[in-house]
Each structure stands twice: as structure tokens, then as C-alpha cells.
Amino acid sequence: MEFESDSDFTTSYFADLGGEEALTPTLVREAALALRRNRREFLDWRSTGNMIRALAKVGENWRDPDYRFRRLVLEKGPKETGFSRQTLERGLATFFDQLTKENLEALISQEFGHLRRLDGMSTNKEERFSDRSALATGPELIVHICSGTLPNPTLASMVSGLLVGSSQFIKCSRGASFIPRAFAHSIYEEEPKMGACFEIAEWAGGAAQFEDPLFEEASCVTATGSDETIRSIRERLPLAVRFLGYGHKLSLAFVAQDMLDGFLASETLHNAALDIAAWDQRGCLSPQVIYVEKGGTVAPSVFAKQLAEELDKLEKKQPRAELTPEEAAEIANRRAIYELRAADSGETRLWQSEGSTHWTVVFESDPQWQYSCGNRFVYVKEIADANEVLRNLEPVREFLSTVGLAAPEERLEELATAFGRFGATRVCPLGRMQSPPITWRHDGQPALANLVTWTDWEQ
Amino acid sequence: MNPTDPFSEIGARIGGFIDEHTTRPASDADFNRLALDLFALQFQHNGPFQRLCRARGAEPDCVDHWTRIPAMPAAAFKEWEVTSLPADRRSRVFHSSGTTEQTPSRHWHDDESLALYESSLKPGFARAVLGGETRVRHQIGLLTPSEEDAPNSSLVHMFAVVKETFGDPDSTWLGATGEDRAWIPDPARLATFLERSVVEELPVILLGTAFLFVHLLDLLEGTDHRFTLPAGSKVMETGGYKGRSREMPREELHRLIGYRLGVGPERIVREYGMSELSSQAYANAQPSGPPPPAEGGEASLSQLSTSDSPARRSPAKAAQLFHFPPWARARIVSPETGAEVAEGETGLIQIHDLANLRSVATIRTEDLGIRRGEGFELLGRSAQAEPRGCSRMTN
Numbered sequence: 001m002e003f004e005s006d007s008d009f010t011t012s013y014f015a016d017l018g019g020e021e022a023l024t025p026t027l028v029r030e031a032a033l034a035l036r037r038n039r040r041e042f043l044d045w046r047s048t049g050n051m052i053r054a055l056a057k058v059g060e061n062w063r064d065p066d067y068r069f070r071r072l073v074l075e076k077g078p079k080e081t082g083f084s085r086q087t088l089e090r091g092l093a094t095f096f097d098q099l100t101k102e103n104l105e106a107l108i109s110q111e112f113g114h115l116r117r118l119d120g121m122s123t124n125k126e127e128r129f130s131d132r133s134a135l136a137t138g139p140e141l142i143v144h145i146c147s148g149t150l151p152n153p154t155l156a157s158m159v160s161g162l163l164v165g166s167s168q169f170i171k172c173s174r175g176a177s178f179i180p181r182a183f184a185h186s187i188y189e190e191e192p193k194m195g196a197c198f199e200i201a202e203w204a205g206g207a208a209q210f211e212d213p214l215f216e217e218a219s220c221v222t223a224t225g226s227d228e229t230i231r232s233i234r235e236r237l238p239l240a241v242r243f244l245g246y247g248h249k250l251s252l253a254f255v256a257q258d259m260l261d262g263f264l265a266s267e268t269l270h271n272a273a274l275d276i277a278a279w280d281q282r283g284c285l286s287p288q289v290i291y292v293e294k295g296g297t298v299a300p301s302v303f304a305k306q307l308a309e310e311l312d313k314l315e316k317k318q319p320r321a322e323l324t325p326e327e328a329a330e331i332a333n334r335r336a337i338y339e340l341r342a343a344d345s346g347e348t349r350l351w352q353s354e355g356s357t358h359w360t361v362v363f364e365s366d367p368q369w370q371y372s373c374g375n376r377f378v379y380v381k382e383i384a385d386a387n388e389v390l391r392n393l394e395p396v397r398e399f400l401s402t403v404g405l406a407a408p409e410e411r412l413e414e415l416a417t418a419f420g421r422f423g424a425t426r427v428c429p430l431g432r433m434q435s436p437p438i439t440w441r442h443d444g445q446p447a448l449a450n451l452v453t454w455t456d457w458e459q
Numbered sequence: 460m461n462p463t464d465p466f467s468e469i470g471a472r473i474g475g476f477i478d479e480h481t482t483r484p485a486s487d488a489d490f491n492r493l494a495l496d497l498f499a500l501q502f503q504h505n506g507p508f509q510r511l512c513r514a515r516g517a518e519p520d521c522v523d524h525w526t527r528i529p530a531m532p533a534a535a536f537k538e539w540e541v542t543s544l545p546a547d548r549r550s551r552v553f554h555s556s557g558t559t560e561q562t563p564s565r566h567w568h569d570d571e572s573l574a575l576y577e578s579s580l581k582p583g584f585a586r587a588v589l590g591g592e593t594r595v596r597h598q599i600g601l602l603t604p605s606e607e608d609a610p611n612s613s614l615v616h617m618f619a620v621v622k623e624t625f626g627d628p629d630s631t632w633l634g635a636t637g638e639d640r641a642w643i644p645d646p647a648r649l650a651t652f653l654e655r656s657v658v659e660e661l662p663v664i665l666l667g668t669a670f671l672f673v674h675l676l677d678l679l680e681g682t683d684h685r686f687t688l689p690a691g692s693k694v695m696e697t698g699g700y701k702g703r704s705r706e707m708p709r710e711e712l713h714r715l716i717g718y719r720l721g722v723g724p725e726r727i728v729r730e731y732g733m734s735e736l737s738s739q740a741y742a743n744a745q746p747s748g749p750p751p752p753a754e755g756g757e758a759s760l761s762q763l764s765t766s767d768s769p770a771r772r773s774p775a776k777a778a779q780l781f782h783f784p785p786w787a788r789a790r791i792v793s794p795e796t797g798a799e800v801a802e803g804e805t806g807l808i809q810i811h812d813l814a815n816l817r818s819v820a821t822i823r824t825e826d827l828g829i830r831r832g833e834g835f836e837l838l839g840r841s842a843q844a845e846p847r848g849c850s851r852m853t854n
Contacts, residue, residue: 148849224849248851282848325794325805325827332794332807333825336532340539343510355796371852399851 011188013200015177020203020210028210031199032217035167036141042193043165047119051162052104054191059099061186062092069186073179080178081149083280086318091279092179094435095152099159107439108163111448112136118165121457131459136452138164139219139242145171145233147205147225150283151179156438157222158183158198164451167197169214177202205229208236215241220451222246244450246443249284249401250371253430254389254415256407257296260303268406269303271431273310275404276359278434280320281374285402285426285433288372289379291389300382301349304363307380308351311359320358320376330373331357338362367392386415390422397423401443406430465500466543466816470575473497473786473813477575480785481582482591490788493813494525497820504543507535508819526790526799530809530823533735536564541735541818544569553613553734566613566734572817576613576737577620579814583784584621587741588664588695588728596627600652602644602667602675605632609642613734614697618666629655634671642668644675653686653720662691665720668698672716673707679719687721694722697730731781731837735822737814738787742779742837780834787812791830792823805829805838 014023014031061067070092077088108115116122121133142161146154154170158180161168170180181200188195203210205225211233215221220242223233230245237243253275259268275287290307292300323331335357341348349363359376369392370379383389393400403419405412405427416427425444426436441447461467476485476493499519502509508531512518515529522528535541542549548569555564568576585593601618609615622630633652637643644667656663667675672694679685694716707715713724732739783789790799791806800806808828811821828835 150849153849248849250851279848282850284849284851286848286850288850323795328794329807329825329827332797333532333534336823337534337538339514340507340511340532340535343514344507344539357795372850373852374848374850396851 011185011192011195013177013181013184013198015172015181015200015202019174020201020207023201023203023210025209025213028201029213029217031201032141032143032169032214035169035197035199036217038193038196039140039165039167043162043167043197046165048108048115048117048163049119051165051194052101052108054187054194055099055104055159055162056101058183058187058190059096061190062096062099067186069182069189073182077178081151081176082321083149084319084321087277087280087321090318091150091152091434094278095155095438098438103438104159104163107447110439111446112452118163118452121455133457133459135455135457136164137455138166138452140166141169141217141219142166142451143169143171143214143218143221145205145211145221145223145225145229146176146180147173147223147229148282149173149176150279151176151183152279153224153442154180155183156442159438160448160451162187162194162197164448166220166451168199169218170198170200171205171211171214172200172202174202174204206232211236220244224248242451244445246445248399249425249443250396250399251285251287251402251404251433252389252393252400253287253290253404253406253433254386254419255290255292255303255430256405256411256415257293257298258408259406260292260296260298260300265298265303265306268430269306269310271404271406271429272307273314274431275433276311276376276378277314277318277320281372281376281378283434285436286374287378287404287433288374289370289381291367291381291383293386294382294384300380301363301365304349304361304380305351307378308359308361311361311376311378312353315353315358315376323357323375327373327375328357331360331375331377334362334373334377335360369393369396386418390418393422400424402426402428402433402436404428404430404433466504467571469493469497469500470571470816473816474575474578476813477578477582477784477786482586483785485785490785490813491525494528494811494820495519495522497813497816498522498525498528501543501819505541505819507531507539507541525788525811525821528811528821530792530821531819532823533564533733533825536566536735536818537562540565540567542567544572544817551616552611553616554611555734563611564734566818568817572737575814575816579738579784579786579812580617580620581624583739583741584617585625586784587730587743588666588693589625593625597625597630598656598661598663599626599630600633600649600663600665601631602649602665602671603632603634603642604636605634608636614668614732617732617739621666634667642671644671644678646678649675649678650684653688656688656692657686660689662689662693664693664695665722666695669696669707669709669712670698672696672712673705676712676715676719685719685721692720692722692726694720694727695730696727697732729779729781729837733824735815735818735824736787736810736812737816738783738810738812740781740783740787740789740835742781742834778829778831778836780831781828781837782834783810783812786814789828789835791828791835800830802830802832808835808837 062070074085078085113124114122117136121135123133144157177200184198215237218241222244223230224246227247230247234243292303338350342350347365351361353359361378363380365382367381367383400423403424405415407415419427502512502519512529517529544567549567550570551568551573553566599622603615606615606619633649634642635645713727717723729742730739788811790809792809793800793806805827808824808826827838
């Protein structure tokens with residue numbers, strides 16, 4: 001799929017033309033130099049307000065059901081990304097619904113305490129008191145090394161980079177550039193000069209012949225990926241290059257006993273199913289385990305059974321991606337063992353889609369943390385209370401990202417604080433785990449502030 | 460044989476079946492009759508298997524074909540005692556080979572089931588590796604540690620039986636157990652064995668796991684040694700790596716075996732077996748049949764393809780096909796639906812091994828394969844897919 005073939009675009013990104021076979025180290029280095037030049041010409045003079053206006057317009061475009069890039073992504077996306085049209089539609093909406101002027105301004109204020117920090121010397125109250133001003137400057141060239149096929153983290157990185165006025169080289173995993181390219185082209189269509197500050201390419205991670213020249217030209221490198229990927233990139237970077245690494249994380253949900261009954265139950269189940277189905281449970285923010293509190297009128301195992309029914313209903317509305325044989329085999333292998341355990345004792349129960357691997361619910365009375373294999377394979381575990389959850393998370397504590405909560409209003413703050421103190425970097429209502437706001441502090445890090453360099457001016 | 464023991468009786472029938480079909484194929488009806496009788500017995504005497512069948516609603520009185528017998532996941536051998544042998548009759552146990560695994564598979568035998576295992580492995584090996592030449596003794600070098608050093612390895616037991624049955628007096632163990640019980644080749648014994656073969660112009664047969672061959676090749680490369688083993692020499696390699704040496708693509712391994720040992724790919728046989736089975740599949744180097752047509756789509760789409768998994772990639776050349784002997788049948792089943800896949804499609808390898816007397820005959824492996832005619836192409840362990848998401852799946 002080449003974007004320029006069906007339009008009058010005057011640009012094309014590397015990945016529009018093919019994978020790494022279309023690239024040479026020289027081409028990559030030249031692209032990096034061109035990006036630096038384009039930044040000086042096209043971004044340097046732009047105010048934050050100007051940037052926000054353009055991005056908000058792009059967001060508005062994408063929210064229009066008839067917008068041609070949106071239609072293109074929903075029509076061709078299933079084949080390009082593997083995700084079903086409905087999964088893409090829901091998933092992309094969580095990003096583009098956020099891309100508004102108000103939200104982007106809120107993001108700048110949250111990060112810099114002042115809307116014009118990036119435009120020139122500005123002074124806040126504390127600084128005025130000591131006769132100081134300050135200026136924040138984004139990196140000239142950010143290189144994003146993106147892993148996996150979930151588009152939203154990449155789109156969010158692209159917006160962040162633009163907001164701090166940086167040119168960006170986006171390295172996607174093989175087969176994962178389709179939506180980032182569509183987004184870049186949609187920016188190009190709105191503001192060609194901004195669109196010219198992106199380059200997007202695909203190659204198998206670790207290809208030193210491309211990455212080394214790129215790293216030499218970069219001012220800042222961000223990377224998502226496995227521990228091994230992050231470590232390897234960090235080791236290969238020149239000392240002066242700023243590095244932001246985001247390792248793979250895990251997320252879970254906690255359902256309080258009061259949420260299992262009557263109307264609350266149907267909402268809880270629906271929200272849990274939405275979180276499991278979002279991006280087919282492949283994201284860091286997707287729940288792998290749902291801890292359900294014991295002691296209520298409804299047993300956690302009953303919740304598990306109802307969740308299975310809910311996932312079955314949702315499968316019809318929002319089908320899961322087709323899997324590779326390896327991925328399907330991972331589910332089949334796990335199911336085989338849980339089927340035997342379920343036949344062996346009531347401590348384990350298994351519900352699964354008939355004749356497919358579309359969804360799987362494993363109930364275990366054993367509260368020990370268990371990694372899921374994703375693709376809508378979820379564990380439901382019964383638990384005495386939140387403290388017992390924390391005890392069972394101890395072995396994976398350092399990797400904890402999001403906790404989705406379903407609990408009565410009066411318990412929320414206490415639970416959020418407990419999970420936060422333990423190390424969770426995000427607590428949100430169940431049903432919104434895969435929809436972080438644009439102001440989200442990714443893995444507990446500042447959303448933008450880590451990208452910039454400050455200049456303090458003492459008058 | 461103990462005539463009052465139903466396992467003895469059916470074991471004898473299976474032994475007869477093996478003898479009868481050593482060189483000629485078995486009819487489905489004959490295979491089925493024996494498989495169903497064995498199923499009835501295993502259902503009755505094997506607790507975990509019985510529970511699995513009950514959960515599936517597949518009990519002996521409603522199953523009329525061996526393909527409908529529930530398959531025991533190979534991984535179940537780690538967690539349950541998948542055996543009909545009472546504790547006091549278990550004279551031998553084979554463990555799965557992974558050194559890093561905390562709980563290995565356990566496959567128990569008594570003297571009778573072990574004898575059946577041996578009577579299954581001998582004709583299979585004789586046919587695939589010796590080309591049926593059993594009148595003369597062969598000089599066999601075994602890269603693994605000896606049976607005294609690795610008493611719980613089914614592979615080493617197989618090698619011991621092979622050495623005893625087909626080997627000449629100079630046949631010998633060439634491996635040792637190193638630190639943390641890992642298997643390594645013994646450089647001194649290896650050098651003696653290879654040098655003597657070359658000097659005396661005696662063809663040899665080298666048997667070992669793929670990772671032991673990698674170790675061997677590394678040793679030879681380290682000392683920059685090359686041997687040209689005499690014509691007629693053969694290599695049989697088996698198994699994966701499981702982190703015990705650097706991994707090497709098969710073509711590269713075979714090329715280097717040719718370069719360092721002078722044994723060409725046409726004389727390298729691959730074996731596929733596991734501790735949960737009692738029969739082995741073999742693939743020899745003869746390319747079987749034309750390569751399958753490339754998978755659909757015009758070339759331009761491949762640039763944007765979301766998957767580059769081995770399972771989807773079309774083989775560039777005819778792949779080596781594995782075949783079990785007639786008393787064990789492999790089916791390639793869809794991980795998605797559990798049904799047998801169509802010709803040329805990928806699925807999990809499931810084996811119905813009549814020689815698995817005391818455990819369960821139908822074993823679902825975690826290996827992926829492609830169904831090709833009566834055989835299959837081995838893709839290997841299924842959990843090697845690069846994750847497509849960003850979620851942490853392991854510590």
C-alpha cells in the first residue's frame with residue numbers, strides 16, 4: 001500500500017516504498033540530515049500555539065467518519081495490521097478523541113507550567129520572585145525506536161515530538177508502519193512543512209547498519225521494547241544522546257466484591273471485556289489478570305463465567321485478530337494444561353471459545369501472578385483483599401504499569417494510593433485501561449518534560 | 460508376558476504389529492483396532508487421562524476411530540503422573556531434556572514397556588539411519604554422555620540400545636556432563652575417534668543432538684581442524700537447542716558438518732523424538748516432492764506483510780519431511796480449531812504412538828509442523844513467535 005499512489009501527495013516516507021531492502025545506510029544518514037535542515041526551516045519559528053492549532057485540526061479531521069485517511073485505515077487496516085476493523089476503530093478513537101486544542105494546551109501546562117515555555121524566555125511566579133526567566137528547547141532530531149504493532153504509542157510519540165518542536169525519525173517494527181504513516185501523511189496534508197519533519201522506516205530491530213548512522217545524528221532517542229532491546233540500544237548510543245527507554249510492562253484489574261451484583265455487575269463485566277478486547281490485549285496497559293475480591297454475594301468464579309459470556313458477546317461485535325499458528329499454538333498449549341487442571345480439581349476452571357482461540361478465561365483460586373499470552377486470554381483470580389493482591393505482585397513489582405479499578409466510590413482513593421505506593425504508575429477505572437489521556441505520564445515519567453533542555457536566565 | 464495382565468497382552472499384540480510392519484505399511488483398520496483397544500485400557504488405568512477424556516466427553520464406548528481419542532499434552536507429563544504403572548512397578552523413568560526446566564517431564568516404564576520401546580526404536584533406526592543394513596556392525600560415535608552419566612535421558616537410552624544392537628566393539632560415547640549437568644562433547648575422545656576413522660578408513664556413524672554438533676563444530680573451528688570421514692560415514696542429529704549452545708539454522712549446521720567432517724547433507728539424517736514418546740520420526744536428506752507454491756498475493760504486498768513468521772514463509776526449497784514408522788502416526792492439528800489441517804498448512808504435531816504402552820498413546824506436542832503428504836515438515840517449538848504487542852509476557 002503506497003499512500004501517494006491514490007492521491008496527489010508530493011512526499012513519501014521510506015516505509016511507503018518498502019522495507020529495509022529499499023534502504024541503505026547512506027540514505028538513512030541523509031534522511032537524518034534532511035530532517036535537521038527541515039526542522040530549522042519549518043519548525044524552529046513555530047509557536048506552541050501554532051503547533052497546537054495544526055495538531056488539533058488533524059485531530060478534528062480524524063474524528064470525521066468520512067475523513068479519507070480514517071476511511072483508508074479502517075478499510076485497509078485489518079489486512080495491514082491484523083486487527084479487526086472494530087478493534088482499530090475503537091482503539092484509534094481513544095487517541096484521536098484526545099487530540100484537541102484543550103487537551104494539548106493542558107499537556108503543555110502540565111509539563112512546563114506555562115503555555116509559552118517553548119516560544120521564548122518566560123517567567124512564572126516563583127521565577128519572577130528571584131528575577132529569573134527560563135526557556136525550554138526540544139531536541140533537534142528525535143529518533144523513536146518503536147516495537148510491536150500497537151499504533152497509539154507511536155502516534156503519541158509523534159505528537160509529543162512535534163509539540164517540543166523536533167524533527168523525528170520513526171523506526172517501526174516490520175509490518176507496523178501503516179498507521180503511523182497514515183498519520184504522518186494526514187499531518188502533511190494539513191501542514192506540509194510539519195509533515196516534512198517526519199521520516200518513517202521499517203526494519204528488523206537491531207540492524208546496526210541503519211541504526212548506527214541514525215544514532216550518530218540523533219539528539220534524543222526513545223525506545224519501547226523488551227529489556228534486551230532497551231539495553232542494547234542504550235549501549236550503542238553516543239554518550240551525548242539523550243535516551244528514554246520504555247520497557248515492557250504489565251497491567252491488571254482489581255474488582256471489589258461490591259461490584260459483582262446486579263446492575264453494577266453488568267457494567268463491571270462489560271468494562272472488563274472492553275479492556276481485554278482493546279488491541280486484543282497486546283498492550284502494556286491491557287489487563288493480564290483480573291483479581292476479584294472474595295466475600296461478596298457473588299463468587300469470583302461466577303464472575304469469571306459471566307466474563308466468558310461477555311467476551312463471547314463482544315467477539316461478535318469486535319472480533320479478535322486472526323493469529324499466526326505460533327500465537328494460536330501458545331493459546332492451545334495453555335488451554336490444554338488448564339483443561340487438565342480443571343478436570344483435576346475445582347481450584348481451576350476454564351471457559352473458552354468453541355472451535356477457535358478467540359477468547360479464553362481461566363479461573364484460579366491460586367492468587368499468584370500469572371502472565372497471560374495476550375490475544376484475549378485472561379486470568380481471573382480470587383483474592384481476599386487489595387493487600388493480598390500486592391503480596392502476590394511482589395515478584396513482578398518493578399514492571400507494574402496500570403491497575404484498572406472497579407470499586408465503590410468511597411474505596412477508590414484508598415485503593416489508588418495503595419497501588420500507587422506499591423509502584424503502579426497509573427490507576428484508572430476499569431474499561432479505560434487502554435485509553436490513557438494524552439497527558440498520561442508514560443510509565444511514571446513526565447510526558448514531555450524529559451524531552452526538553454532548559455535554559456535559565458538570571459537577570 | 461504375564462497372561463493375566465491386560466497390558467502384557469496388548470503389549471504383545473503391539474510388538475507383533477511392529478514386527479509385521481517393520482518394512483510394510485499398516486492398514487488404517489488394523490492400526491485403528493489396536494489403537495482403540497489400547498485406548499480402552501489406558502482410559503481405565505490412567506487417572507489424568509481418564510479425567511481428560513471425561514471432560515471432553517470422549518470415552519472408549521463412544522470413540523470409534525483413533526483420530527478421535529483425546530490427546531494428552533506433552534507438558535502434562537511435568538505436572539501429573541501420566542502412567543498406568545503403580546509406583547512399585549516403575550523400574551525406569553525418562554525425563555525431558557531441558558536443563559533449565561524446573562520440573563521435567565517424567566515418563567515411567569516397567570521392563571515390559573521398556574522392551575516395547577526398544578523394539579520400536581530398533582527397526583525405525585535401522586531403516587532410517589542404517590538404510591536397512593543390519594547384517595554388519597557399524598562403528599558408532601555417540602556425542603552424548605553415557606547411560607551411566609545420564610540415566611534418565613530417553614535419547615541416551617536409545618543411543619545405548621543402538622550401540623548395543625548395531626555398534627561394533629569400537630563404538631563409543633564421546634560426550635560428558637559438564638558444569639550444571641549440561642552435556643558437552645569430550646574433545647580428547649572425539650579427536651581419537653575421528654582420527655582413527657580417517658586413518659583406518661573406517662566409515663563411522665555419529666549420533667547427537669543439534670547443540671552437541673554445534674559444540675563439536677566450535678571445537679573443530681577453535682583448533683582449525685577438518686576431517687574427511689571415509690565414504691559411507693553418516694550423521695544423525697536430533698532435537699533443538701533450548702539455550703545450551705548458540706543456535707544455528709539447520710542449513711548452516713549441515714553445511715558446517717559437511718565442511719568440518721566431510722559428511723554431505725545427503726548423509727545426514729534428522730531424528731524427531733521426545734521423552735514422552737516411544738517411537739521416533741526421521742527425515743533424511745532426500746528432498747521429497749516439489750516445493751509448495753508460494754503463498755498468495757502479489758510481490759508488492761509482501762513489503763507490508765505484518766507477519767514474517769517461519770510458519771508463513773514459504774520454503775525456498777523442498778523441505779525435509781519427517782515420517783514415523785507405521786506403528787506411530789502423526790497428525791498436524793490446527794491450534795485454532797483442534798481439527799486436522801489441510802495439506803500444506805501449519806499446526807501442532809500430534810502423535811499416536813502405539814508403543815507408548817504405559818503412558819498415553821496420543822500425545823499433543825508443542826511443536827509446529829506443516830502437513831505434507833504422509834509426513835510433516837518440522838518447524839519446531841511453537842513459542843518462538845516475536846510478540847506483536849508491548850505487554851510483558853515473562854520476567
